Amino acid sequence: LNLQLDPGRPDALMELVEMPDGREFTFYHMATLDGMVKRIETFTRNRAPTKNFAMHKVIETFEGHEQRLNYRSITFEPIDPNTDAPQVKLQIEHPRKMTHKFDRNPEVEADKDLRKRTFFTGLRPPKIHLVFHYGQDRITAATRTYTTEKTINGDNFIMSEYVVDPFAKPMKFTEQRDEYIKLIGEEKAAISDFRDADREAQKILETRENDEKHPQLVKSLYVQLQDKKQFEANKPKEEDADAALKYDYLASYLPKRSKKTALTKQEAQAVKDACLKALKERLIDRAHIIETRLEEEQAALTKRQLGYHRQDKEKSSDDDEYEKYVHEAQFKIQILKQRRDRHEEIAKQKFKEMIERLQSDPRLSILNQ
Structure with missing residues (x-):
């Protein structure tokens, strides 16, 4: 099976190749979280539909990984083809070997910049082998095992190393111990990473199988937005009563029990006063904003005029610029004055309309008695 896919899938899968002795996943690595380019699974025998397949090795390659990881592999213990293989998740818990490879970090010395890390978990005793990058003009690289x-008394370790630089300071025992403890933690993290990667691969296979059994049309984002816009346009307009339920201009002033019982005259008067007070404050705040901007423009124009008149007329060459500024400033001042005057008229009208609305509101009808 060779399945090729276009960009846009949530799993970023570009190609899936299934063979009797393995599988190969190719991804749009720019769309993956970890920059995975390819995942290659190799089996120890041809798969039988009635039996679990035995995983031999998994190789994953990366580009642009945040930790400069470019290669990751896990190798499992060989299994007799005539026996039933354990589940893959059990194989991952007890691998034979795990390897990580890293790109060069120019900010770190080559002898300290890790190039390859291998966990020989299947050996007895287990080993962890580190290989560092080649330094400039060197044909050998530093290693540590x-x-x-x-x-x-528990687990202990022995460290052996090959040092390229003869003048390098030897590692202290405390440094060796700290690095060993860190590597043990990274070994556990590597098993967890492979477990998560296998889970994602199985999810991709399940999605592909489900797509074959139940094919569905996946609309593009543009089509989805157009459908949503059309749906909103076709929705029936809400009645005024429904709109009133959504927005009640007295909601923030009414007592909580007002929905169950009628308001007393004192409560109704308090609601009316609070509503008118809030409206008055909003109108005053708006007028204050307009007036402040008007005063700022007038002050700026006055300052510019005083500065211009103090200049030596014979040496001044800013007449055109000054006239342009004055013209624009006067235009702004005129507009702001018109806004101020218009706001005063609108404020009076709004206040009058609110009084009439309150008088006709049935919840405040007790004030009309």
Whole structure:
């Protein structure tokens, strides 16, 4: 099976190749979270539909990984083809070997910049082998190997290394211990990462199988937006009563029990006063904003005029610029004055309309008695 897919899928899958002895996933790596380019799964035998397949090795490659990771692999213990293979998740818990490879970090010395890290978890005793990048004009690279030893008091380690720089300071025991503890944690994290990657791969396979059984048309984002716009346009307009339920101009002033019982005369008067007060404050605030802007423009114009008149007329060459500024400033001042006058008229009209609305509101009808 060779399945090729266009961009836009949530799993960023570009191509899926299934063979009797393995599978190969290719991704649009720019659309993946970790920059995965390819995942290659290799089996130890041809798969039988009635039996679990035995995983031999998984290789994953990356581009643009945040930790400069470019390669990751996990190798499993060989299994007799004539026996039933354990589940993959059980194989991942006890791998034979795990390897990580990293790109060069120019900000770190080559002898300290890790190039390859291998966990030999299937060996007895287990080992962790580190290989660092090649330094400039060097044909050998520094290496370091940690061997875990089981003792009565718990796990212990022995470190052996190959140092390229003869003048490099040897690692202290505390530094070795800290690095060893860190590597043990990274080993557990690597198993967890492979477990998550296998879960994602299985999810992709399930999605592909479901797509074949139940094909559905997936609309593009543009089509979805157009459909939504058309749906909103076709919605029936709400009645005034429904709109009134959504917005009640007295809601913030009414007592909580007003929905169940009628207001007393004192409560109705308090609601009316609070509503008119809030409207008055809003109108005054708006008028204050307009007046402040008007005063600022007038002050700026006056300042510019005083500065211009103090200049030496014979040496001044800013007449055109000054006239342009004065013209624009006077235009702004005129507009602001018109807004101020218009706001005064609108404010009076709004206040009058609110009084009439309150008088006709049935909830405040007790004030008309």
